[in-house]
Amino acid sequence: xxxxxxxxxxxxIGAGGGGLRAALQLSRADANVAVVSKVFPTRSHTVAAQxxxxxxxxxxxxxxxxxxxxxxxxxxxxxxxxxxxxxxCRVAPKLxxxxxxxxxxxxxxxxxxxxxxxxxxxSQNFGEKQAARTCAxxxxxxxxxxxxxxxxxxxxxxxxxxxxxxxxxxxxxxGVVLGAIIVSIQTGEAMLIEARTxxxxxxxxxxxxxxxxxxxxxxxxxxxxxxxxxxxxxxxEFVQFHPTGIAGIGMLITEGCRGEGGxxxxxxxxxxxxxxxxxAKDLASRDVVSRSIFLEVKEGxxxxxxxxxxxxxxxxxxxxxxxxxxxxxRQSCITFLGIDPIKEPIPVYPTCHYFMGGIPTNRKxxxxxxxxxxxxxxxxxxxxxxxxACVSVHGANRLGGNSLLDIIVFGRAAANEMISYMKxxxxxxxxxxxxxxxxxxxxxxxxxxxxxETVDGLKDDLKKVMExxxxxxxxxxxxxxxxxxxxxxxxxxxxxxxxxxSRTFNTARIEALELENLVDVAMCTVVxxxxxxxxxxxxxxxxxxxxxxxxxxxxxxYFKKDDRMDxxxxxxxxxxxxxxxxKERVY
Amino acid sequence: xxFNIFRFNPETDTKPYIQSxxxxxxNPEMMLLDAILTLxxxxxxxxxxxxxxxxxxxxxxxxxxxxxRLACVTRLSELSDPIELRPLPGLPVIRDLIIDMEQFYKxxxxxxxxxxxxxxxxxxxxxxxxxxxxxxxxLYECILCGCCSTACPSFWWNPDxxxxxxxxxQASRFIxxxxxxxxxxxxxxxDDAYKLYRCHTIMNCVQVCPKELNPTKAIxxxxxxxxQKKL
Numbered sequence: 001x002x003x004x005x006x007x008x009x010x011x012x013i014g015a016g017g018g019g020l021r022a023a024l025q026l027s028r029a030d031a032n033v034a035v036v037s038k039v040f041p042t043r044s045h046t047v048a049a050q051x052x053x054x055x056x057x058x059x060x061x062x063x064x065x066x067x068x069x070x071x072x073x074x075x076x077x078x079x080x081x082x083x084x085x086x087x088x089c090r091v092a093p094k095l096x097x098x099x100x101x102x103x104x105x106x107x108x109x110x111x112x113x114x115x116x117x118x119x120x121x122x123s124q125n126f127g128e129k130q131a132a133r134t135c136a137x138x139x140x141x142x143x144x145x146x147x148x149x150x151x152x153x154x155x156x157x158x159x160x161x162x163x164x165x166x167x168x169x170x171x172x173x174x175g176v177v178l179g180a181i182i183v184s185i186q187t188g189e190a191m192l193i194e195a196r197t198x199x200x201x202x203x204x205x206x207x208x209x210x211x212x213x214x215x216x217x218x219x220x221x222x223x224x225x226x227x228x229x230x231x232x233x234x235x236x237e238f239v240q241f242h243p244t245g246i247a248g249i250g251m252l253i254t255e256g257c258r259g260e261g262g263x264x265x266x267x268x269x270x271x272x273x274x275x276x277x278x279x280a281k282d283l284a285s286r287d288v289v290s291r292s293i294f295l296e297v298k299e300g301x302x303x304x305x306x307x308x309x310x311x312x313x314x315x316x317x318x319x320x321x322x323x324x325x326x327x328x329x330r331q332s333c334i335t336f337l338g339i340d341p342i343k344e345p346i347p348v349y350p351t352c353h354y355f356m357g358g359i360p361t362n363r364k365x366x367x368x369x370x371x372x373x374x375x376x377x378x379x380x381x382x383x384x385x386x387x388x389a390c391v392s393v394h395g396a397n398r399l400g401g402n403s404l405l406d407i408i409v410f411g412r413a414a415a416n417e418m419i420s421y422m423k424x425x426x427x428x429x430x431x432x433x434x435x436x437x438x439x440x441x442x443x444x445x446x447x448x449x450x451x452x453e454t455v456d457g458l459k460d461d462l463k464k465v466m467e468x469x470x471x472x473x474x475x476x477x478x479x480x481x482x483x484x485x486x487x488x489x490x491x492x493x494x495x496x497x498x499x500x501x502s503r504t505f506n507t508a509r510i511e512a513l514e515l516e517n518l519v520d521v522a523m524c525t526v527v528x529x530x531x532x533x534x535x536x537x538x539x540x541x542x543x544x545x546x547x548x549x550x551x552x553x554x555x556x557x558y559f560k561k562d563d564r565m566d567x568x569x570x571x572x573x574x575x576x577x578x579x580x581x582x583k584e585r586v587y
Numbered sequence: 588x589x590f591n592i593f594r595f596n597p598e599t600d601t602k603p604y605i606q607s608x609x610x611x612x613x614n615p616e617m618m619l620l621d622a623i624l625t626l627x628x629x630x631x632x633x634x635x636x637x638x639x640x641x642x643x644x645x646x647x648x649x650x651x652x653x654x655x656r657l658a659c660v661t662r663l664s665e666l667s668d669p670i671e672l673r674p675l676p677g678l679p680v681i682r683d684l685i686i687d688m689e690q691f692y693k694x695x696x697x698x699x700x701x702x703x704x705x706x707x708x709x710x711x712x713x714x715x716x717x718x719x720x721x722x723x724x725x726l727y728e729c730i731l732c733g734c735c736s737t738a739c740p741s742f743w744w745n746p747d748x749x750x751x752x753x754x755x756x757q758a759s760r761f762i763x764x765x766x767x768x769x770x771x772x773x774x775x776x777x778d779d780a781y782k783l784y785r786c787h788t789i790m791n792c793v794q795v796c797p798k799e800l801n802p803t804k805a806i807x808x809x810x811x812x813x814x815q816k817k818l
Contacts, residue, residue, distance in 0.1 A: 042642040100712040103702035105727045112714030151701040216638040335660045456628045500632045505682040508631040
């Protein structure tokens with residue numbers, strides 16, 4: 001079968017906020033850009049983001065980017081790179097104003113300015129009073145942003161490949177990335193996109209856990225592609241469990257609920273966060289609140305017949321606030337729980353939500369990896385942005401409202417870097433046909449007929465392993481066993497077969513391709529977690545309860561080959577201001 | 588519980604057929620999407636779109652017992668047994684419950700769903716009062732699931748000429764936005780026997796919208812604006 005070939009200047013894989021922000025920048029710069037997405041763009045997971053996007057606009061309370069920077073460094077448990085964090089916090093207001101200009105229907109204050117709400121881990125004046133930094137469109141900010149960004153791309157006439165699944169990036173022997181193989185989900189046809197620059201913006205991989213807040217499409221496809229191309233993943237042991245998922249289901253209840261004045265209570269009716277975080281209380285960082293809920297339940301102070309969750313109280317806020325500021329949450333509670341939060345509290349429990357780790361990049365969005373003695377050599381032609389990337393601005397724990405910011409800041413930055421790379425590298429390199437062949441072989445593996453395990457069977461077992469061995473609280477014993485269990489899962493992968501070989505919209509085949517990515521991402525997460533012998537941010541070790549800056553203030557790098565770990569230093573030097581040295585982290 | 592599901596694979600079937608599945612002892616409090624996912628474990632060839640599981644991405648619109656709905660926010664207990672699942676009506680079927688939505692997206696793009704302005708952008712946000720912003724409530728929340736347009740007889744008859752409720756809701760979203768400066772052009776573009784005026788206020792769109800939006804009301808607002816403009 002001959003392979004269809006198309007040529008573009010820039011290829012963007014993923015059409016969430018990061019991919020679309022980058023596409024817009026490139027289209028406006030007259031680059032010939034292709035956006036490939038396995039779902040219609042507005043169905044990308046950015047659409048589910050609720051609470052808002054952080055920027056120090058100071059519309060409600062005094063604020064400035066430097067305070068935002070401090071909070072983000074502290075929130076990251078000092079694993080964030082301070083150059084990238086400074087860049088993000090400085091540029092945030094400009095880019096949020098830009099979103100407003102794109103048409104995002106932000107909620108408004110009486111004076112007509114963008115509404116901002118309080119979120120976890122935010123402070124004024126470097127750790128003092130609570131700040132209000134999160135710009136919101138009710139509790140549908142992600143939806144509002146994603147649709148506006150898609151609409152701007154319609155206007156800019158960006159070229160979309162909707163419902164195409166990217167299987168592998170193509171890298172030549174010199175390590176230059178030349179594009180990717182994609183498959184039309186509708187026709188089953190494979191296509192080679194030859195591109196001078198390729199941006200991965202494929203989002204997270206929450207589907208490696210049974211209970212998660214993520215869409216079913218969040219299967220870490222970009223992460224898998226990168227690992228297969230012998231590029232490492234960074235800081236993958238840091239998985240954020242959002243404190244308030246709907247108990248038993250995992251769907252997200254925004255931190256904005258607590259930002260608007262809601263609070264958590266345990267089975268004794270006690271407002272327990274006052275004990276764990278006397279100052280910030282319910283608006284402590286997410287890792288802190290998740291651990292507190294976990295402990296309350298573990299120590300028998302949960303709510304409900306099984307005492308396996310806590311309650312989020314909103315009923316004191318009044319119908320007006322809830323209808324105006326949290327209408328989507330109310331709708332979700334009514335649909336999924338039959339509960340109206342105006343009258344009744346919401347049963348919540350931590351849910352897998354976000355990957356702080358991902359594809360290592362610098363603050364310009366270039367993918368970087370160690371080559372010989374250089375810890376951060378760029379991979380020419382390859383870029384990453386958004387949740388799939390690890391810049392790292394989130395370090396060991398991301399602050400609420402910083403992910404919608406991350407996607408627009410680094411989607412744009414990566415696009416700018418792609419534009420200048422293309423100016424300097426005007427000529428297309430010849431295609432590496434061997435690499436293309438290898439990628440096609442991998443794809444054809446699913447045409448193999450035979451009897452063995454099912455995709456769903458292995459996926460369910462994988463999720464169970466991750467939940468049992470690599471959850472909120474971790475120990476060496478659990479994690480070592482987790483590595484063994486995950487290796488067993490990985491060994492079973494070649495024995496998985498599909499039964500559907502049709503070409504037309506073959507979802508069974510797409511799910512099989514996704515499964516390969518899930519296996520690689522889960523493996524990498526548990527190996528990285530077993531290696532890190534300290535507690536930092538979202539990575540909580542019962543056997544190593546303290547942060548160990550001496551030994552572990554460093555980024556981890558996982559290579560698929562031999563499941564090898566390597567490390568590189570944290571960038572503690574900001575661009576223009578003084579560094580924030582590591583301090584004890586209390587809220 | 589019994590499920591009768593529309594099946595069609597263009598590679599093997601000359602015409603569509605209904606396939607029956609049983610889910611014995613299924614929890615009636617389960618969402619329809621979870622039930623279909625369970626069926627798919629038994630029969631991986633069953634085709635449908637899905638993503639967010641919570642009614643915000645708009646992937647899993649389908650016709651359930653004769654009504655267009657999102658499977659992920661529909662509880663089994665709301666439905667009578669047997670449950671009949673068909674693709675959203677009026678657009679070409681690609682396979683099973685998956686339809687080709689291109690015509691729907693084309694009409695969406697046709698209304699220029701983005702802010703248009705000629706004034707230079709300020710360095711900060713453009714101001715908008717809470718009252719002006721309130722006009723967008725009930726308009727901007729659309730998730731493009733297609734439930735409304737594919738429930739509309741006028742759209743079934745003229746999917747190429749009548750814009751349909753979803754696109755018109757979107758048109759209204761920009762007409763009502765105080766920051767948009769192209770109201771006159773937008774209204775002129777819509778002033779057409781088909782594009783707008785094929786809406787006969789049948790209101791199927793209102794009945795089926797999973798986000799409880801009201802496209803008929805939005806269309807009414809556009810018509811009012813049209814009259815005001817002519818006066």
